[in-house]
Amino acid sequence: MNGLDEFGLIERLVQRVPSSGRTVVTGVGDDAAVLAVDPGEQVLVSTDAMVDGVHFLTRTMGFADVGYKAAASTISDIAAMGGEARHLVVALAVPEAARLADLEALYDGIALACRDHEVSVVGGDVIRTGGPMVVTCTVIGAVPAGQAVLRSGARPGDVVFVTGWVGGSGAGLALLLDGTPVAGDVAAELVACHRRPRAQLLAGAILREAGATSLDDISDGLANELNEISRASGVRLRIQATRVPVAPAVRDFARRRGEDPLRYAWYGGEDYQLVGTAPPFAFARALARCESSGVKLTQIGRVDAGDGVIAEYEDGRLEVVEPRGFNHFAPREANEP
Numbered sequence: 001m002n003g004l005d006e007f008g009l010i011e012r013l014v015q016r017v018p019s020s021g022r023t024v025v026t027g028v029g030d031d032a033a034v035l036a037v038d039p040g041e042q043v044l045v046s047t048d049a050m051v052d053g054v055h056f057l058t059r060t061m062g063f064a065d066v067g068y069k070a071a072a073s074t075i076s077d078i079a080a081m082g083g084e085a086r087h088l089v090v091a092l093a094v095p096e097a098a099r100l101a102d103l104e105a106l107y108d109g110i111a112l113a114c115r116d117h118e119v120s121v122v123g124g125d126v127i128r129t130g131g132p133m134v135v136t137c138t139v140i141g142a143v144p145a146g147q148a149v150l151r152s153g154a155r156p157g158d159v160v161f162v163t164g165w166v167g168g169s170g171a172g173l174a175l176l177l178d179g180t181p182v183a184g185d186v187a188a189e190l191v192a193c194h195r196r197p198r199a200q201l202l203a204g205a206i207l208r209e210a211g212a213t214s215l216d217d218i219s220d221g222l223a224n225e226l227n228e229i230s231r232a233s234g235v236r237l238r239i240q241a242t243r244v245p246v247a248p249a250v251r252d253f254a255r256r257r258g259e260d261p262l263r264y265a266w267y268g269g270e271d272y273q274l275v276g277t278a279p280p281f282a283f284a285r286a287l288a289r290c291e292s293s294g295v296k297l298t299q300i301g302r303v304d305a306g307d308g309v310i311a312e313y314e315d316g317r318l319e320v321v322e323p324r325g326f327n328h329f330a331p332r333e334a335n336e337p
């Protein structure tokens with residue numbers, strides 16, 4: 001580590017990231033951070049690990065991308081509760097072969113994600129490992145007391161919606177792994193979706209305020225997340241497949257590979273868009289606010305009594321959407337979109 005010991009390394013890395021904020025009483029440097037909460041709030045906490053060889057390869061991501069995505073994908077869990085993200089704690093397991101410049105690039109990626117999402121780093125841990133690099137981010141956020149949007153509130157009659165475009169990250173990964181020839185701008189867009197996802201904090205807050213009844217972020221694929229909501233809420237979700245906003249670049253990419261573009265939306269994962277439900281009047285309110293804020297929001301279906309997720313295709317075909325998608329403990333071939 002260029003002659004730096006553990007404490008020198010921590011100092012060097014922390015210098016690169018935003019570390020103060022309105023609610024930071026004591027940040028990096030003591031046994032624990034001291035954080036203020038406003039009256040009438042509840043605290044949100046979530047953690048996610050990113051592992052070399054599982055979540056990224058040197059072939060698919062640079063170190064700055066790894067840092068950015070580790071932070072943004074963790075922050076996304078706060079968006080999925082309708083909350084405000086505030087602080088990040090970063091635990092870093094550093095393999096023997098890592099160079100200081102790699103860790104600095106990783107931290108520059110974390111710093112950029114912190115700025116984009118208005119979050120500060122208030123602590124962490126650095127350890128050496130004989131195994132692969134592991135970056136674990138823990139995010140701390142807040143939500144008005146009693147207003148966090150759970151997965152369990154969907155009710156028959158609600159609208160099912162998704163934010164933004166989906167499928168880009170899975171297609172970007174397929175492109176990085178197999179190198180399908182596509183136009184330069186299409187390739188750049190798909191790769192950016194995979195490497196630099198953004199947490200949908202504004203959309204989450206708008207949807208909470210408008211009265212969404214459930215929310216989840218797309219880490220493992222739309223098929224998995226819809227099934228999570230169906231299971232937690234005890235309802236059936238009926239999805240109109242043609243309404244799923246598969247990104248135009250994904251359609252282009254899939255066409256060249258002779259694939260169904262929808263597979264990247266159902267099973268690709270890591271889009272970090274939000275999927276959820278709301279009563280029709282609440283959805284209309286959210287849609288108006290999203291339009292005036294430049295947030296894309298699309299109705300993709302309806303909630304019925306029953307269970308499971310059903311997709312309706314243009315030709316009238318109905319299909320059960322199985323909760324298949326990324327699963328760490330499934331056989332390797334089951335994790336391909």
Ligand SMILES: Nc1ncnc2c1ncn2[C@@H]1O[C@H](COP(=O)(O)OP(=O)(O)O)[C@@H](O)[C@H]1O
Binds near residue numbers: 047048077220
């Ligand atoms: N090792 C663990 N110990 C305790 N809770 C866990 C553990 N791993 C996951 N969880 C919890 O299980 C739930 C589902 O986890 P996960 O599928 O990873 O959620 P998500 O896809 O939203 O990140 C979350 O509430 C998470 O905090």
Ligand SMILES: Cc1ncc(C[n+]2csc(CCOP(=O)(O)OP(=O)(O)O)c2C)c(N)n1
Binds near residue numbers: 055057060326328
């Ligand atoms: C090299 C490589 N192979 C496969 C993937 C795909 N992938 C890895 S983890 C994952 C799902 C999201 O990660 P997870 O740890 O399950 O996040 P969580 O659901 O806990 O938020 C996906 C789609 C990838 N990003 N990179």
Ligand SMILES: [Mg+2]
Binds near residue numbers: 047048
């Ligand atoms: Mg998780």
